[in-house]
Amino acid sequence: MLDGFTPWPEDIAHRYRDRGIWRGETLGTMLRKAARWYGDSTALIHGERHISYAELDGWADRLAAGFAAHGLRAGDRVVVQLPNVPEFVAIAFGLMRLGVKLVFSLPAHRATEITHLVELSGAVGYLVPETHRGHDYRELARQVAAGTGRLSSLFVLGAKTEGFVSVAELEAAVPDPQRLPEPDPADVAFFLLSGGTTALPKLIPRTHDDYLYMSDRAAQVCELTDDDAYLAVLPIEFNFAFGCPGLIGTFLTGGTAILADTPNPMDCFPLIERHRATVTAMVPSIMALWLEAAEWAEEDLSSLRLVQVGGARMTREFTSRIQPALGARLQQVFGMAEGLLTFSRPDDPAESVLTTQGKPVSDADELLIVDEDGSPLPPGRIGELITRGPYTLRGYYRAPEHNRRAFTEDGFYRTGDLALLTEDGDLVIEGRIKETIIRGGDKIAAGEVEDLLLAHPGVAAAAVIGVPDEFLGERICAYLVAAGPEVSLAELKQAVHAQGVADYKLPDLVRYVTELPLTPLGKVDKKALAAHAASEQEG
Ligand code: OOB
Numbered sequence: 001m002l003d004g005f006t007p008w009p010e011d012i013a014h015r016y017r018d019r020g021i022w023r024g025e026t027l028g029t030m031l032r033k034a035a036r037w038y039g040d041s042t043a044l045i046h047g048e049r050h051i052s053y054a055e056l057d058g059w060a061d062r063l064a065a066g067f068a069a070h071g072l073r074a075g076d077r078v079v080v081q082l083p084n085v086p087e088f089v090a091i092a093f094g095l096m097r098l099g100v101k102l103v104f105s106l107p108a109h110r111a112t113e114i115t116h117l118v119e120l121s122g123a124v125g126y127l128v129p130e131t132h133r134g135h136d137y138r139e140l141a142r143q144v145a146a147g148t149g150r151l152s153s154l155f156v157l158g159a160k161t162e163g164f165v166s167v168a169e170l171e172a173a174v175p176d177p178q179r180l181p182e183p184d185p186a187d188v189a190f191f192l193l194s195g196g197t198t199a200l201p202k203l204i205p206r207t208h209d210d211y212l213y214m215s216d217r218a219a220q221v222c223e224l225t226d227d228d229a230y231l232a233v234l235p236i237e238f239n240f241a242f243g244c245p246g247l248i249g250t251f252l253t254g255g256t257a258i259l260a261d262t263p264n265p266m267d268c269f270p271l272i273e274r275h276r277a278t279v280t281a282m283v284p285s286i287m288a289l290w291l292e293a294a295e296w297a298e299e300d301l302s303s304l305r306l307v308q309v310g311g312a313r314m315t316r317e318f319t320s321r322i323q324p325a326l327g328a329r330l331q332q333v334f335g336m337a338e339g340l341l342t343f344s345r346p347d348d349p350a351e352s353v354l355t356t357q358g359k360p361v362s363d364a365d366e367l368l369i370v371d372e373d374g375s376p377l378p379p380g381r382i383g384e385l386i387t388r389g390p391y392t393l394r395g396y397y398r399a400p401e402h403n404r405r406a407f408t409e410d411g412f413y414r415t416g417d418l419a420l421l422t423e424d425g426d427l428v429i430e431g432r433i434k435e436t437i438i439r440g441g442d443k444i445a446a447g448e449v450e451d452l453l454l455a456h457p458g459v460a461a462a463a464v465i466g467v468p469d470e471f472l473g474e475r476i477c478a479y480l481v482a483a484g485p486e487v488s489l490a491e492l493k494q495a496v497h498a499q500g501v502a503d504y505k506l507p508d509l510v511r512y513v514t515e516l517p518l519t520p521l522g523k524v525d526k527k528a529l530a531a532h533a534a535s536e537q538e539g
Contacts, residue, residue, distance in 0.1 A: 002075055002101065002188055003122075007205040008394055009411070013186055021364055021390045022209035023216075024185050028097040030212060031057055031251060038226065038254040044086050045275055046259040051086055053254075056093070061177050063094025066170025071153060074099030074181045077191075078125035078153075079117050081105040083132050084236050084259040087157050087167055089247065091127065092190070094170075096208075099183040100125075102190040103203065104237035107132055108442075111500035114144045116200045118151060120398060121191060126151050127167075130158025138164065185209045191397060192239050192337035195436050195443030203397035204337050211243055212252075214341065214391035217361040219249030221343050222279060222306060222331070226254030229303075231277040233263045233286065234441065239337045240281050240311065265293035273299040281308035281333070283441040285473050287322065294325040304328035308343075310335055310357070312438045312473050313429060319354045332357045334429055338413055339392030340365060342427045356426035365389035368412065369421055377420075382430050385419040386412040435526065437466035437474050442504040444476060446526075449505055452496045453478055458487035463516050463524045467509065467533045475508040479516060479529050486512050511536075 008016075016022045034043070035057035044051040051059075072078065078095060080102050082088040095102050103121045105114060107129075118126065126144060128137035138161055145151040156164040183189075185208040193201035222245055224230075230250040234241040236259070242248060250257045258275050260268050263286040271277060282290070287309050294301070307326055309319075310333025322330045334342040334357035344358030352358075360367060368376050369383040377383045388394075388411050395403045406414055416434030419427055435446040446464040453462040461481035466474035478492070487495075493506045517528040 002205075005188070005205070005397065007188055007207050008186065008210075012394075012411075013209075016209070016213075016364075016390045019364075021362075022185070022213055024209065025212060026096065026183050026185050026208040027189055027212060027248070028060070028093060028180075028183065030248075031060065031093050034251050034254060041226065041254060042256045043251060044089060044257050044259065046084070046086050049086060053251075056086075056090060058175070059090040059171070060093035060097055061175035061180075062171050062173055063090055063167075064097040064180055065175040066173035067094060067098055067100065069173050070155075070165050070170065072098060072100050072125060074183065075101070076125065077101045077103055077121040077123040078127060078155075079103045079105050079114060079121065079123045080127045080237070081107060081109065081114070081137065082127065082129055082157060082237075083107055084232060084261060085129075085157070086259065088236060089257075091167070096183070096189050097180050099181050099187070101188050104190060104192055104242075106193075106235065106237060106502070108502040108504060110502055111140060111143050111147065113200065113502060114140065115147055117193075117203075118144060118148050121203055122150075124151065125153040125155060127155040127157070130156055130161070183208065185212075188397075194337060194396065195438075195445075200445070200448060202399050202402065204393050205395075205397050206391075206393075210339070210391040211248065214339070214361070215243040215245050215248035216252055218243070218245035218341060218343070219253050221345065221361050222249070222308075223346065224249055224253040224255060224279065228253065228255035228279055229258060229275050229277045230255060231258045231260060231268060231271060231275075231280040233260050233268055233280050233282045238441075240283075240308075240333070240335060244281070244308075244333065244335055244341055246281065263289070265290050265297065269293065269297050269299040269301065272301050272304060276303040278303055279306045279308070280304065281310075283311035284309060284314045284318065285312070285440040285471065287314075288318075288471065291321055291325050302327060306331055308333045311441060313431075316354050330354075334358070334427055336415065338415075340367070340387045340389065340413075340415070341391075344426075348426075352422070352424065352426050356422060356428050358427065359425055360389070360427075362389060362391070365392070366412070367421065367427065369419060374408065379421050379423045379425075382418055382420045384433055385415045385417045385427070385429075387415060388412045435465075437464070437476055439466070439469075439474050439476060439504060439508075440472045442502075444505050448501075449476060449478065449496070449507065452499055452501060452505065453480065453492060453507070455499060456487060456492060456495045458483050458485065459492075461516050463526060463529055464507065465526050465529050465533065467530075467537070469508075476506070477509040477511065477529075477533055478507040479511050479513055481515060482512055
């Protein structure tokens with residue numbers, strides 16, 4: 001186990017195993033079995049590359065041997081930051097086979113976020129692409145290594161570079177699967193990142209047992225078979241694309257995963273036609289682009305049978321356009337990196353598919369809607385969604401204080417989402433208690449942007465809210481009290497950017513006020529700010 005860290009209480013882990021919910025298998029073994037059953041079938045497609053199950057399995061073994069030869073050991077943590085390329089998948093399985101825990105970061109992350117992830121996870125390694133979309137990640141890696149002083153191994157996907165071990169060198173190792181350690185299925189396989197309610201992401205430990213169970217349930221609800229071709233539109237380090245059912249669910253059922261370079265319809269529609277993609281998943285802001293493009297598209301999209309959409313709220317007007325435009329069935333998805341997944345089902349009434357986020361993927365999931373005192377509410381009443389079950393975390397990694405607030409005494413995770421359950425047991429998400437702005441697919445913690453703005457000497461006070469936006473779902477609006485002359489939006493953006501954070505966190509709008517409105521408890525009254533923003537938009 002990881003520094004004595006136990007992701008699940010022993011008694012509960014026993015119960016899930018005894019009931020046969022957890023299969024006691026690692027993700028690495030799952031791929032090994034898939035290679036035995038579906039050996040020559042195509043597991044992955046990217047560009048002109050087709051990779052069979054047998055090839056992927058062998059590739060992962062070579063990489064595991066390579067990582068071991070370069071000093072990584074079971075229990076080590078490695079931050080991995082790669083775009084949607086087959087190497088990402090092989091590297092993930094290689095590291096997992098070695099018992100090394102991946103920390104999935106996003107390509108948009110910069111020095112601030114990566115430094116935080118390295119320090120919080122205690123990572124000894126960091127793996128980057130050479131360059132991606134014009135950004136030199138080797139430079140970033142050097143900066144983080146110098147700043148943290150704890151990264152003993154830097155890896156690069158690309159040409160051999162001074163100070164880095166290249167993936168090509170890792171692959172040159174001679175594998176000996178017999179000598180691989182046997183990771184414990186109950187142990188952490190990787191860390192996902194929280195959407196972030198406070199400053200920076202927290203680490204969500206996901207075990208082999210819990211993740212395989214979740215992906216298997218998701219694949220079953222989606223009725224995946226070896227005839228399916230899953231188009232990975234979203235970045236694959238995102239839980240939705242990785243395992244809901246995503247790549248892992250596809251591998252469990254012997255289908256083919258196609259990796260898209262961008263979610264853009266211009267990239268994705270030709271892939272659907274060419275590879276006869278049957279299933280895909282995306283967030284609403286991407287679906288909006290697809291709906292527009294589908295009107296003019298010449299590609300044949302008829303192979304698509306199921307389109308999963310989730311991650312942010314959608315109106316009925318929006319959901320009702322999806323099936324007619326794409327000719328594929330809509331599945332609404334409510335999910336979170338922390339665990340719980342709810343899906344609408346093929347045989348659900350049409351109206352509930354359009355207006356609800358469906359039911360949990362497992363019968364063992366427990367969902368409660370509670371009022372401010374924590375008392376359960378009946379169907380139809382809005383309250384906070386709390387949940388526990390066989391794939392919902394019991395605690396963030398190295399966050400004891402936060403864990404005390406984020407979980408009830410009996411282990412329910414407080415999602416921070418406002419929701420209701422219908423009489424039929426379907427979940428409907430109504431809003432958020434926690435202050436996360438969802439801009440496009442990106443989750444931004446209001447508090448983090450506030451801190452970044454406050455670093456500017458011209459800003460005396462800052463409160464950041466999300467304001468509705470037709471295209472992105474929400475935009476970042478900063479309410480500021482100036483410390484002197486008002487600083488322009490352009491200058492603020494520049495100042496935030498210069499602090500080395502992901503660009504999606506830059507404010508989109510700025511409003512100056514003489515003072516921030518406060519609640520009776522003395523906290524900034526964000527509801528009042530939201531009302532102000534709304535009245536402004538109307539006017
Ligand atoms: C997905 O995961 P995260 O961890 O990036 O974000 C989770 C949060 C939820 O707590 C909720 O606030 C929001 O995103 N959310 C939705 C939603 N699905 C997620 N809000 C409204 N309607 C929905 N359908 O976003 C995620 C993970 C796996 C699958 C799908 C989405």
